[in-house]
Amino acid sequence: MKEMVEQIEMLLETGDKTQLHDYLNSLNISDVEELIGELPEHAAVFIESLSLNRAVNVFRILDFPTQERLLKKLPGYKTAELINELPPDDRTSLFSELHGDTVKNLILHLPPDDRKQALALLGYEEDSVGRLMTPDYVAVRKDWDVVRVLSHIRRYGKNSETIDVIYVIDDHGVLLDDIRIREILLVDPATKISDLMDNRLIALNVNDPQEEVINTFRMNNRVALPVTDHNDILLGIVTVDDILWIANEEYTEDIQKIGGTEALDEPYLDIPLLKLVKKRVGWLIILFLSEMLTATAMGFFEDQIAKAVVLALFVPLIISSGGNSGSQASTLIIQAMALGEVTVADWWRVMRREIISGLLLGVTLGIIGFFRIYIWTLFSDIYGPHWVLVGTTVGLALVGIVLWGSLAGSMLPLMLKKLGLDPATSSAPFVATLVDVTGLIIYFTIAVSIMHI
Template sequence: MAERAIVTLEETLTALVEGKKYTTLRDILVTMNASDIAALFEEMPEAKLPLLFRLLPKELAAETFVEMEPEAQELLIQGFSDNELKDVVDELYVDDAVDIVEEMPANVVKRILKQADPEMRKMINEILKYPDDSAGSIMTTEYVSRRPVMTAEEAIKRIRRTGVDKETIYTCYVTDNNRKLIGMISIRTLLLSEDDDVLEEIMESNVISVNTLEDQESVAQMFAKYNFVALPVVDQENRLVGIVTVDDAIDVMQEEATEDFEKLAGMTPSDKPYLRTGVLETWKSRIPWLLVLMLSATLTSMVITGFETSLAAYSALIAFIPMLTGTGGNSGTQASVAVIRGLSLGEVEFTDTVQVIWKEIRVAVMCGVTLAACNFVKLILVDRMLFHNQAVTIPVAAVICLTMVCTVICAKVAGCVLPLLAERIHLDPAVMASPFISTVVDVMTLVIYFQVARVILHI
């Protein structure tokens, strides 16, 4: 139903544009949310975008512009007059302007900065100096701050005069004459306080803040942990330089989750939507990992080659290699994903390695024994009795099932240790996820398989 409604709306807007019913069109658009308008514009012909965008009121136009994809933003900017571009830039919050500048080509950036007022230009350039993926790179400098000697009445009056230009006014930060952060107070507390209450007496002095160089993923985790609406950002001398708002934290969480999924799948992360990423660019992001994994898989071939004589004597063993390697890979992936999630949420640290390994060993023993028992029943009842595969003897079944137990244990230990080691040496734990772990576990499984066969079957 939702998809059908969107299609109907698109058709309605298209009909209104073609019929030049601009007043009706504007009346419809102003009732919509900016993100919905941006999504709708994405489906409209590019030639219609400038006309549709010009129908929006100034503030709604700026909000919609922020929600649009970089390609559509660039298209609009190229069609804007200098005055139109200035109107949009003037309505943007600094952090949104920075995000747009980072995505645009140099010639477009030059136009944007040229139309920005000197103060906006200074703030944009200041934020651009911070490293990518740092708190400084996602913060905004448009926040409410007051001096500790002000009264609640004075603070509220000042917020009324200046709050319209701030990204959020729900939290007021208290700073001294050197801009050092000494406290914070919510707008709720201000409204419920007496007019002559002094801020330093009613403020919260234990303020949680982050440094400008703090990793943005850690900052996003703090929002989830403390339920913040905004988080102050300070420099090395504890001077307040900006705030990170919850909408920016949500964007970071989405970006980091997408990046981790791509690494889990053995791909180089991309910041473009799937359908907007070219075939050549997609090939470049995937082929390095495929080459590495293909070459690493030669280890598996080397192990099999080394046991050719054993396999020739007991050909029945060959049929169960895929099942054992697949089970090992799945077991390792389960452990690695659980540990990677724990690391990303701050639930697990490298110092917890022994505890994590001990837990995974106990889980692995239970999983391995359960799988082996079920597999033994299946080998005897199905393979031997039902399908009359006489090569599946009791000793062969014992080899397969014992290998299953050992493989699950080794795979889960490897799956939990490798991400922890990656975190320790400051690599992304997601790199140690399923593709890499599966290759390692495949080799371990085959070595265990043939060694167990050699002991039990005397080959």
């Protein structure tokens, strides 16, 4: 990349547009995208220097903030070319992110049919499959033979998003089946399409949430899936490249939420500082106010702490162990839910596993905690003559708190999903804070019972 940047900088300095054009067009699309990231001030020059087809393909893989900056810098004719050549699904994705006035101006660059198509796609819910689909596909009739189908593909296939899959429809546009192109190529030319149909159709509804479609693609190993309305009319297709983008966005959003912040709408280095602070401060205030309850809990047991000050030494150990086990459990369950491995209906199986694993983890930490106190008594009198009671208290408290943390961390995401909320909001910091407060109550309740203070 360093050599590439140096070569480009030299060409820019000499002002040789022909060599710049030839050099950029010889690079991989991903290399040009990296160059735009390295030299953002020259992004518009790079796009103008590329052939139209390659410029469109580079523009498609750029993140939205970069696309938006490019549209402001490019001359009107180049913007019109890009918008016209963008596939309908990518164009819709771009329009959905832009300001309304900007979209109105860009739509004017489109031919009447494309303009109507863009407005129709923008009419679907923001996070629905309808926003992802493209109407560029190849559809055939079941009474056609392979010869006619191949002739149809030659004529219209170049305008299709993909010809890996051919769609079979009836006279009213109802989707009947989908057939992979290899099945058509490997049979006798006189074969009827109806003979190739297996009726194992998988289709998406135009109003399906985008997030759910990710798992459909993953489970069925498809490069494209058809999109229909409630009457099974074929409206378009969704391809795997769009799903990969959505999966990346969902993954990024979930990771940010698990970290205890609102999802960022822009790359970290591009988002304005005040907006970044705003995204983070809300959760921090909630967590701060929640953690203040730990002081309330300790105040409730003030007399017990005064009688056995040694108990206060283990407060950080106790609450951090519970918070850690809760964070582990919530992260595992959120990830499993995102991959479709766990659903709300599996709550009892999850609870049963976490009860067992929480007990085993708690017993392990409890034994370590007890022996840590025992070993210290061999060299110090810090725990006094009743060190066995202190060790037993700490050991049993760890068992209870780690078990509680595991249960809270695993059940909270499932509860939020049941309520129709995003499970990722049950972030690790949130679970840790919840377990901190309740962990203190468990700890001192056990201490009162064992040490009679």
